[in-house]
Amino acid sequence: MPDRTPDRLPTALVVGASAAGLFAAAALSEFAEVTIVERDSLPAGVAPRRGVPQARHAHLVWSGGVRAFDDLLPGVVDDVVARGGRLVRIMGDMVSRAPNEVWFRRFLAPHHRNLVCSRNLLDAVLRDRVLAHPRITLRQATTALGPTGDARRVTGLRVRDTTGERTLTADLVVDASGRGSRAPQWLEALGLPRVVERRVDAGITYATRLYRAPGTTAGTRFPLVNVQANPAKAPGRGGIVLPVEGGRWIVTLAGTRGGEPTGDPDAFVEFARRLGDPVIARLIEQAEAVGGVTVTRGTANQRRHYEKMRRRPDGFLVVGDAVAGYNPVYGHGLTVAAQSAAAVRDLLRGTGFPVPGGMRRLQRAATRPVSAAWNLAVGQDAFYPDATDTAPSPAQRLLARYVDRAVATGARNPRALSALLDVMSLEEPATRLFAPDMLLPMLFGPRKKHLTGPPLTEAEWEAALP
Numbered sequence: 001m002p003d004r005t006p007d008r009l010p011t012a013l014v015v016g017a018s019a020a021g022l023f024a025a026a027a028l029s030e031f032a033e034v035t036i037v038e039r040d041s042l043p044a045g046v047a048p049r050r051g052v053p054q055a056r057h058a059h060l061v062w063s064g065g066v067r068a069f070d071d072l073l074p075g076v077v078d079d080v081v082a083r084g085g086r087l088v089r090i091m092g093d094m095v096s097r098a099p100n101e102v103w104f105r106r107f108l109a110p111h112h113r114n115l116v117c118s119r120n121l122l123d124a125v126l127r128d129r130v131l132a133h134p135r136i137t138l139r140q141a142t143t144a145l146g147p148t149g150d151a152r153r154v155t156g157l158r159v160r161d162t163t164g165e166r167t168l169t170a171d172l173v174v175d176a177s178g179r180g181s182r183a184p185q186w187l188e189a190l191g192l193p194r195v196v197e198r199r200v201d202a203g204i205t206y207a208t209r210l211y212r213a214p215g216t217t218a219g220t221r222f223p224l225v226n227v228q229a230n231p232a233k234a235p236g237r238g239g240i241v242l243p244v245e246g247g248r249w250i251v252t253l254a255g256t257r258g259g260e261p262t263g264d265p266d267a268f269v270e271f272a273r274r275l276g277d278p279v280i281a282r283l284i285e286q287a288e289a290v291g292g293v294t295v296t297r298g299t300a301n302q303r304r305h306y307e308k309m310r311r312r313p314d315g316f317l318v319v320g321d322a323v324a325g326y327n328p329v330y331g332h333g334l335t336v337a338a339q340s341a342a343a344v345r346d347l348l349r350g351t352g353f354p355v356p357g358g359m360r361r362l363q364r365a366a367t368r369p370v371s372a373a374w375n376l377a378v379g380q381d382a383f384y385p386d387a388t389d390t391a392p393s394p395a396q397r398l399l400a401r402y403v404d405r406a407v408a409t410g411a412r413n414p415r416a417l418s419a420l421l422d423v424m425s426l427e428e429p430a431t432r433l434f435a436p437d438m439l440l441p442m443l444f445g446p447r448k449k450h451l452t453g454p455p456l457t458e459a460e461w462e463a464a465l466p
Helices: 019-028 063-072 076-082 119-131 183-189 265-273 279-284 333-351 360-381 394-410 414-424 430-434 436-444 458-464
Strands: 011-015 033-037 086-089 094-097 113-116 136-139 143-149 154-161 164-169 172-175 197-200 205-212 224-227 237-244 248-255 289-296 301-304 316-318
Touching (some): 019 033, 019 119, 019 172, 063 113, 113 237, 154 172, 224 279, 237 279, 248 265, 265 289, 316 360, 333 360, 360 414, 394 414, 394 436
Parallel strands (some): 033 136, 172 316
Antiparallel strands (some): 086 113, 154 164, 197 301, 205 248, 205 289
């Protein structure tokens, strides 16, 4: 264990310079000297990183994440916008069809905003901000081999860099290494039981292609266009058009087992035509593609319940996708990572660092934001064939029907939409769906008719299809 003297700050090691790792480092830098241990060499500027294979696909940050971003790193959202990102009004700047096949009206009343940009830009801004902190150090091209210590206390980390193997000591080791985390094996090697895991896999494959913004849409506030898959009609197929910086559109298509997209460029538009609505195909069929098609599999919802371990070592915390990874279609991973880091920081402000009495409280704080995102994801994905060994219970089916009705109500009532977005944006718990401003419109109206097609304006169609 490191020597603690009154004039020395505590030390923390964060495994992984992922978004979750950067957020964790930012949170801990208020209390400790932080070293980020990163296996890869990070790019300079806005460029892809090897450790984020899904970065080419469409990403957005819900309003709950926007708040958490600025809470942890004040002004960082403005930095993203200044470099080409957008704050998009939900649903005012979105054209979206829900899984139950109803189109949302483009109400302007809700306060919710999504942060929209390429993942490369977002990661570059986060790196620039976090790594400039005087208490944060980056060790690149350094592989974490496993913690040192025993089942009662982790005292540091064994690493390998270009000069060989060495041991780094610390008061806290944080695993933010993502879905491929070795933390379960590391803890077993210390003599602890295997962490309980759950997996719900809808079998979704993602295919993404970059396009030049067609017509006169470049530099405009052209809306996001989103067609969500319907779990009740397997195979589920969906897609999104995401206008991003640089006059480009990121177009991501997705399909579950038996209806997966491929990497064939000639089949990309044809797949888009087979979605529940052909709007995306119409928008891109005459657009200029930039490069080929990127395909990603392995998109299962996966959760490890570290907060439930009866025995766990002090000095070891797990965050981000290493705790829970979600089907990317729901766009909640970045939001949860920021909210978890903020929860850790808030607890440490009250208790001091390290947490008196062990790490259980800290792990629970880091895990608390996970539950809402997990329930939203598996509440949909569990209904796809072969997604899980445990079929949805009658209570889960009843809740799913209620959520479908809440979505249908929100699609045509601004008060109900605001309540729905509070939950979808991870700002409020699911109980928000039972509040009067959702229940009253659901039961009594007023009820506008459901739209029969995507609510793109005539001017938007003309801009995209000159």
